[in-house]
Amino acid sequence: MSDRYDCSDPEQRAAGLKAAVEAVHRGELIVLPTDTVYGIGAEAFSPAAITSLLAAKQRGRDMPPPVLVGTVRAATALVEELSDAGRDLIGEFWPGGLTLVCRAQRMLSWDLGDTRGTVAIRMPLHPVALDLLKETGPLAVSSANVSGMPAAATVDEAVDQLGDTVAVFLDDGPATGGVPSTIVDLTGVIPKLLRAGAIPVDELNAVSFVSTGPEPAEDAGPSEETGTFESAGDFEAADDFEAADDFEAAEPPENVEVSDAYPMAPGTAPTAPGTAPASAPDESPGAGRPSAPGGDSAADHAPGERRESP
Numbered sequence: 680m681s682d683r684y685d686c687s688d689p690e691q692r693a694a695g696l697k698a699a700v701e702a703v704h705r706g707e708l709i710v711l712p713t714d715t716v717y718g719i720g721a722e723a724f725s726p727a728a729i730t731s732l733l734a735a736k737q738r739g740r741d742m743p744p745p746v747l748v749g750t751v752r753a754a755t756a757l758v759e760e761l762s763d764a765g766r767d768l769i770g771e772f773w774p775g776g777l778t779l780v781c782r783a784q785r786m787l788s789w790d791l792g793d794t795r796g797t798v799a800i801r802m803p804l805h806p807v808a809l810d811l812l813k814e815t816g817p818l819a820v821s822s823a824n825v826s827g828m829p830a831a832a833t834v835d836e837a838v839d840q841l842g843d844t845v846a847v848f849l850d851d852g853p854a855t856g857g858v859p860s861t862i863v864d865l866t867g868v869i870p871k872l873l874r875a876g877a878i879p880v881d882e883l884n885a886v887s888f889v890s891t892g893p894e895p896a897e898d899a900g901p902s903e904e905t906g907t908f909e910s911a912g913d914f915e916a917a918d919d920f921e922a923a924d925d926f927e928a929a930e931p932p933e934n935v936e937v938s939d940a941y942p943m944a945p946g947t948a949p950t951a952p953g954t955a956p957a958s959a960p961d962e963s964p965g966a967g968r969p970s971a972p973g974g975d976s977a978a979d980h981a982p983g984e985r986r987e988s989p
Contacts, residue, residue, distance in 0.1 A: 681843055683834065686712070686807050686851040696807075699847045700814045707846035708732055710823045710837045711811055713747070714775070714804040715856030716830040717823040717837045719845065720747070722815070724789045729819055733792070735844035736826050743792025744821040745778060745799035749812030754800045757784055757817060764887040765865045771886045774804040776860040776877025791819060797866060807851050863889055 684695025699709045706728040709720050719735060721728035723746050732744065748754045751769055755761050758781035761769075765779060783798040791798070800817075803809065812818060822830035823837040831837035834850040861876035863883065870889045872880060883889045 681838070681845055681848060683838070683848040683850060686849055692807070695847065695849050696811055696814065699811055699849055702846040703728075703815045703818065705846075706731070708735060708841075708844060709847045709849065710831075710834065710841065710845050711808055711820070711849045712805055712851035712854060713808050713820070713856070715858075715860065716832055716854045717834065718747075718808075718820040719823040719837070719841060720818040720820040723791070723817045723819040724787075726790050729791060731844070732819060732821065735841055736821060736824070738826040740792040742826075743794045744819045745801060746791070746817050747808065747812060747820045748800055748802050748817050749809050751802070753812075753817055754779075754802065757787065757798055757800060758782060759784055762865055762870075764870050767887045768863065768870070768883065769802075772878055772882075774802040774809070776804075776858065777801065778860045778862045780862065780864045780866060780873065782866055799862070801860060805851075807849060811849070 682695075682698055684691045684698065686692040686695055699711065702709050703720070703722050706722060706725045708728070708731055711718055711720055719732060721732040721744075723729075729744075733739065733742075746757065748757070751773065754769070760782065765781065768777060768779065778799050778801040780797050780799045783794065783796055785796075823841060824830045825840045828840055829836075831840060832854045833852075834848050837845070838848060859874065859876040861872070861878040861880075861883070862874040864871040864873050870883075870887060872883070872889050872891045880889065880891060
């Protein structure tokens, strides 16, 4: 039996956020509003939860979900390295409609699907989503729809498609998005545009050069074994709902400092960007947290058995 909360009511909003956090920690699925369309979310480090997310959407591991984060610090903890170009793009366009594909942090214990060692990350410009991420940490999030069907623009549409596969629905009214997020690949020497979207290319280039053509050299991109998604076709706008609406460089709400809690591989601990991992007490990543198979991390969709994110 699913629970539904009206986030326009302060009391229901608070109760809904609490229920959603508890559901995520139990490995259950939730539906949340974003700045684009409604998304179906799951604990990014729980293989079982990711499997449930993919099953609810009726899609396979070949389309992993992206990961939504609530802070830049949380994002940097999920990737091997964030280039100066990546930091500049984040500083200008986050939170908002820019998804970045990066090398996933190999020390993390997770499995978003067949990601080929990459993870797609985005920070949404939506107060309910950010407040939720503050409590849950990074979430694997995909558009709230059955694969091949239109992305849900209302909770009613999400309920019709996903039904009891979801434990908690957070209703914040009709989604106002519609334009897919711009996707930029940061795994090569030069940032590469994978999908045009909410952020125009000329605006990207005003901050950092982004290539719109083929890789300039053989060593400029990842190998087939460790590469990321090769083309815009790997990011289906209808299902990735990473669209951003007409958001102006608005500042995020003051209370959106998202929690950076995330599981590390046994024997490691989170570190600040640019520093070596510090040893930590031998501690398991927590119930249901998967380890990436064969070095796979997350792609422009999301961790292992769960893929896709808004």
